[in-house]
Amino acid sequence: MPTPRFAHVDDTTALRASLGLLLPDLDFVSAHPSVEDLLAHRPDADVVILDLHLATAGQPEATQGPTAIRLLVDAGYRVCVYTQEQRRFVLAACLAAGATGVVSKTDSLAATEAAFRAVAAGELVVPPAVAGLLEVLVRRGSLTLVSPRQRQVLAARARGLTYAEMSRTMFLAESTLRGYWIELSQTVEKYLKETSPGDIEHALGLGPGDLLAT
Incomplete structure (x- = not known):
């Protein structure tokens, strides 16, 4: 499998200059202060690491x-x-807009690198609070075609459990649990592509525009 290439968009000069140095095992091909700058240069990257708030x-x-x-x-x-950003509905809006992952800048470097690699591999990466919203969509019948095992894994992720912790309680190998999560990721990605933000808001019991408010 080819080594994934990353581009970085952040308004903070120091972070743009340092992220690739802090994560030397990842291949960062470019860094940009804005989305407009990245799209003007069109770097040959597989994943864009994107800060949410760029207007300064x-x-x-x-x-x-x-x-x-x-x-x-x-x-x-x-x-x-x-x-x-910590607001779970704002982070959920990122997934609804097409993001594959949401990673906190407060996470450890090891966790951050693992999350970036998972996104490059097509795995859905979300904080527990957002996994909780996905769990609500499953319970309310909006997000369908989810197997019982996938529901168990989603519920565990929503509670912040690691694969190792899930393995001990569910008596399944970590690789098997990760496989269930990857399968669920594909279901969620298809759901988000086919469902309007308004329909997601309705399923979550939100008012019009609440999900997309930033």
Whole structure:
């Protein structure tokens, strides 16, 4: 399997300069202050690591949030949001816009590298709070075609359990549990592509526009 290539979009100069140095085993091919700059240069990357909030005094018109995600996905990139944002509905909106992963900037470097690699491999990477929202969609019958084992794994991820912890309680190998999660990722990705944000809001009991508010 070819080594995945990463591009990085962040308005903070120091982070753009340092992320590749902090994660030397990953192949970062470029770094950009805005989505517009990345799309102008069109780097040969598989995954874009994207900060959510990019509009600053220096670039007040910079595209950000779900709109930025959609632009990158439409350009053929897989997107992993890398952010300090904590609001679960905002993070859920990132998935609805087409992001494959959402990673916190407070995570350890080891966890961050593992998450970036998982996104490059097509695995859905979400924090427990967002996994909890997906669990609600399953319970309410909006997100269907989920097997009982996948539901168990989703419920465990929503509670922040690791694969090792799940393995001990479910008596299954970690590789088997990861396989269930990857299968679930494919189901979720298909659901998000085919379902409007309005329908997701309705299934979650939200008001119109709540999911996409940033």
